[in-house]
Amino acid sequence: MFAPAPPPPSPLPPTSNLGFRRDVVFPDRWGWRSSRSCTRLEPARLRSLAPGIDGVAPGDEPRAAAESAKQFRDSPVPGAPHNVLSTVGKSTNILWHECPVGKIERQKLLGQRGCVVWITGLSGSGKSTLACALSRELHYRGYLTYVLDGDNIRHGLNRDLSFKEQDRAENIRRIGEVAKLFSDAGVICIASLISPYRKERDACRAIMPDSTFIEVFLDIPLEICEARDPKGLYKLARAGKIKGFTGIDDPYEPPLNPEIVIQQQKGGNCPTPKAMAKEVASYLDNNGFLKA
Incomplete structure (x- = not known):
């Protein structure tokens, strides 16, 4: 008789999507x-x-x-009393439910710290370009990101909002809350939108814990942004076909104390997308966001 075949070796614990070993x-x-x-x-x-x-x-x-x-x-339960129904805004009789798998556990799984990189600046300053370049740079390094682009969000979640002042404020509020959820999930969330008013940006910062709101100001002069005019919006605004356009007949309030300021270089040249992405990635690395 043949001896029975030895049992196969015990498999190693499965890995996550990013290749990290999952713990038992x-x-x-x-x-x-x-x-x-x-x-x-x-x-x-x-x-x-x-x-x-x-x-x-x-x-x-x-x-x-x-x-x-x-x-x-x-x-x-951080910040919420036990078994007490609350009223938040127009929502009544709601109760906060805490999950035993929290932000710390998710960050350890991903090997990074969740945060929000909020890119603000005039139309045409390069916000979407920087957001995509930064996402690509961090992806190549093995980190999980998600980009919330202002125009993309208006294709779905915020398609019921106009560009009037009240709706613009609500647009920023919603994106800030969504960005907070991504950060809580342990993801590096990159929000790219004009967000012209300081009050709304500061409100988004206020809901983020532990200095995880990183404001990146693309300080590119109006004349350069208007010369680029990638969507042709400045031309329409100058012709009076768009009202309330930021930088033309509606103000832009620059950040007072942003974490990162990106400006045009000496000689009038603007930094390349790759250079901008590396600058922001270096800030994340130096401040401990690229490790759990």
């Missing part, structure tokens, strides 16, 4: 925490370590469920 999970006070181990746990071992998940020993389900619910109920 163990229970903690929330019900879960990440382990440093890269060994595969057998089902019996998991059952003994993780009551309350798939594989709970027969008869232990009610006790495990009760303990898990108590742990979650008694856990601290």
Whole structure:
């Protein structure tokens, strides 16, 4: 008789989309925490370590469920009282629900810190160009980004908004809230839009925690932006066919204390997209955003 074939070796833990090794999970006070181990746990071992998940020993389900619910109920919820219904804006009787997998866990999985890179400047200053160049630069380095382009957002989420002052403010508010969600997910979110009013930009900064709002001001003179006129909008504004156009008959309020200012170089030349992207990427690296 032939001897039975040896069992195949235990597979390594799966990797994430970015190639990072996923850790095996163990229970903690929330019900879960990440382990440093890269060994595969057998089902019996998991059952003994993780009551309350798939594989709970027969008869232990009610006790495990009760303990898990108590742990979650008694856990601290940042900024929200326990079991208290709230009114926020026009929303009534709402309750904040905290998830046991939080921002720190997501950042460790991705190997980066979530933040918002908010690029502001006149139309034609190069905001979208910088956003795409920065996204490409960070992608090549192995970091996850997402670009929120002002025009792209108006194709969907904000297509019900006009360019009147009140709607422009709401446009910025919505994008700021979406950017905050991306940052909370551990993603480096790159928001590219004129955002002409200081008040709205500062409001977006105020909802971001721990200095994770990085304002990048493209300080490119109006005459250069108008000479570029990639969409032909300055020409239409000068002809009176567009009203309330930023830089022509509507003001642009430059940031007072942006984290990064990009200006034209000596001799009147503007920096290349790659050079601008590297400058912003260096800021992210030097300030710890490119590591968990």
